[in-house]
Each structure stands twice: as C-alpha cells, then as structure tokens.
Amino acid sequence: MDSLDPLRRLAVEQARNRALMIGAAVGLAWLVLVGLFAFFGPEAEGQGAVGWPLWLVGVFLPLALVWLAVWAARSLLILRLEAEELRAMLARMQGEGAAAEPMAEPRPVAPAPAPAVRRSTVPPAPRPAADARQATLELDSLPETELTATELFHALNFPDGPEDREAIRCLRLALADPGMARLIRAAQDVVTLLAGQGVYMDELAMPQTDPALWRRFAEGARGETVAALAVIRDEDALASAGAMLRSDEVFRDVAHHFLRHFDRLMSRKAQDSDAELLAVLAETRSGRAFTLLAQVTGMLGRTGTEAEDEAAEAR
Template identity: 45%
Template structure:
C-alpha cells in the first residue's frame, strides 16, 4: 500500500448505473450513425468494404467501454484512497489507551511447541508494589491493553494493504495501543508520507535477500560493512534523491533520524523473541524497507 496522496479532482460522473447508461447511449448512437451511412450511402461494397464497415462499427464501441471501465476504476480507487486516508488520520489522532507505567518489552522466548509460538506475545513488566504504609489513592484502575503478538507487530509494520484489509487494521489498532510500538508506527508513517512526496514508495523497492542472522547481529549492536547486506535497498536513483533531500530539508532529516532511532530500539527488543522466519518476514515490511533506505543514506551499513 502506497501512502495516500492528494489526488487531482476529476469531473463528476454519473454514479452507479448512470455511467453504464452513458456508455450504452454513446455506443447506440455510434452504431446508428454507421448503419445510416451503410443503408443511406448508396455505395456498393465488396467483402473488404464490409470488413471495414464492421471494424468502423465495433472498434469505437470497444473504445467507449474501455473509457467507461477506466473511469469507473479511477473513481473507485479515489474513493478507496480517501477512505484509507481518513481511517489512518482518525487512528493517528485517537489517544493511545492509558497504560500502567511500565517498561514494555517483548516476552522472552520459551521452550514451547511450534504451534504455540504463533501466539507468542509481548508482556509488560509492572512497577513494584508501593510500600504497605503508603496510603492507597482512591483512583479507578487503569485498563491495560492486551499484549501485542509478534505476528501482529510484524503485520502492523506492513500497514494495511487496502481499506478492506480488516486484519491489517486490526493489527494496526493493537500496535497503536502499545506505547513503544506506537512510536515506531507513527515515525514510520511520517517518513513514508514524506517519501511519497518525491514519488518514492516502498512497494517499488524490493530489498535484496539478507540472512536473518545478519539482522540479529544488527539488533545486538553490530554495525559497519560486516552487516552491509542488511541495507538491501540498492536503487541508486532513489538513494540519491533521498540523500539530496536529507541535505536540504531539515524536517525530512529530523523525521528520518527519529525514525532510525525508534526502529533500532524497537527491533532490538523484538528480535530475541522472533523466529528466523519472523525476522525474515519483518525485514520485508514497508517499515523495514524504509529503515534500509535511510540506513544506506546515513551510512549505517558503511
């Protein structure tokens, strides 16, 4: 899913069946014009002449319905883009549910069967209980959101694929309820939106394959050429465009550095609890691709 951009306005078209009716009317008008020429023209036509008449009648009708189909698709895409943008803005503006102050981290991996690993979740480490002599405050207990699973964490980093992607929006809502992960989601959304202004979209930048072991070494703090394969985005034109904007646009530069720091911390917390397959899946999300792009531009993998 590309970040939604403001689209140029199109002339209004008939809604629903009106568009098809317009196409049918134009088609009928054209066929009548051709028939009137055939029967009123008084010309004697051979086989080749009738073939030309048939083509003259059919091809414009096909073109008319091609235009109708294209316009219908364009307006459908505009409606979907508008709904998705409105949904994302609403979710972004919504306050994160209150949590008990805690150091949120992903749960340590346990010796569990493979089937159970699919439901592996993060946990929150509560603060120590106050001393017994400290008077209790008459406050309502704050609601703690459900822990975030590794699968939902990865799915949220990919962002919803379309307005109909219910699973993607479900994972995104859960991620935004986790204060730590929500910071990464919002930082990623900021840089993806800024990149889209230059026509740069993560779906167009498939990274080169990288072994999960190198991502684990990166999470452990290793940097430099030994883990250069982690920066799998190699599109030189996009790298040059992004580097140039980093130099000239301070807002873009600040957003990029904030995103890099946030991704670094969050991935380091998630990595010990993810399988190799999950690390590989995470590394191919839109958020991870943006990290590779900015990491290459800033020299993280040099």
C-alpha cells in the first residue's frame, strides 16, 4: 500500500493541474468571445454610468464562477486523497493489530491439523490438549486492550500525520481491541463525511465544560439536565450536520452507530475513571464529532430544528 502512495499523489496532482488548465482554457475562451463581441457587436451607446458597471459584471462574473469551480475541484481532490490515506492507515493498523494477537502465543500452537489427526486415531487422549489449543485461537475470547488515559486520548484524536508516531502507536493498540476498533472506524467515517461538507473538527471551538456533567451524561442523563454540554456554537456546522442526518441515509446510519459506541465508551469509563477523563475525551476529534451529533439529535437538549432556526436568525 505504501508503494502506491507516491503514484496516487502523482495522479491527484496531475488531476489538479488538469483542472487548472481547463479553467485557464475556459477563461481564455470566454475573454476571446467577449473581445469578439465588443469588436464586432453593436455600438454600446447611451449606457451611461450604470451600463458600464453592468457590462463589466457580465464579463467578470463568469470568470469568477469558473475559477471558483476550479478551486473547489482541486480542493475536493486533495480531500479525497487525505480520506483514502487515513482509511488505508487505519486498515493497515487494524490488520497489524489483529495479526499480532495470534503471534503472541508460541509458534507450535498455530498448526491445527495435528490435534485433529490424533483425535481421529485415539479419541480419548488428545481431546484436552486440542480443546486448550483451540481456545487460544478464538478471536471472540481475546481480552480487551486496556489503554491508559493518554493512549485513549491519542487514539480517539487520530494521528496528525505519518510523523505522529506516538498517536499511531496508540491507535494501533486501540485497533487491537474489537470494540475500540468498531468505535474508531465509525468515528473516522463520521469525521470524513462531515469534512466532505466543510465541517472540520479542528475548527469547532470546544469551550471547557464541567466534568461532573459529563459523568452525569455517561450515567444516563439526557436533554435539558445536561444542556450545558451543548457548547458548539458554530451554526453552519450544526445546520450542515442536521441536514445530513435528515437527507443522507448512509450518514444517518453511520452517525447513530458512532453515537452508540462512543456513549458506551463514556459509560464504561465513568465507572472506573475520574470525571476529568470524560471531559478530556470530549475534546478529541472523535469527542467533538460526538458532541456535535449529540447536540443536533437532542441528546444534549438541542434538536436539529432548533439549530437550523438559530442559524437562519444568525444569517
């Protein structure tokens, strides 16, 4: 996968250059048409002080729209590349984490045919050994990975890039646990889909909240009793998330899946951790996505309709 990254980046860069060339060609063609019209067209008489500004707007507005489309296309290509790289990195880490679990046992345990042969020849004797070995290979029986508070924070915040080695290490540890892996995959899907609509977690301001309220939320409180946790004031982000929940069935399913898993994590941590940890986890990129969606869905006392009404009033 790593060997394909330079080729993928080269293809994206070529596509961005093509978009730039197409924009330049369209803009030049438009200017040529305007020049021909100005040269061969009827004389513009009596336009006055109002006519010329309108004529200039008619000339330059299409150019502005063309270059806006070029900028959007180039930005979308970069966004898709970053999303693919993050998905690939998570997939690699999950694969390496899953592969590392069986290798923790001694190599002689790996071959399964030998116990089967002995069981067929002398059934009573080999059965205990076969059962013990089979138990070590059952993925469902693997113990959950116990992460420290710092490791959990880095895993839920995602690495900032390939050089963020500590965050990558913590993410690999988290992906070794099936439950955490499901949460992280759901969080990554939600963050990526929101970014596709211009909602970025790093740009969401998260004022400090009362840790006791997060503990109360983790213990099952909902609605107005924990309304002080609804601290996101970015009305555009709230409106976009609400619109996606209503109109995008795929996003709605992914978002509710993510909300359930993050809620379970908070409930589990509320039983054996300090309330400060819950507040800190809410400040990660995954936690910000959870707060945004919980605020829009009304879990924190604010519904998507209310958020849109406030956004309309702000405009």
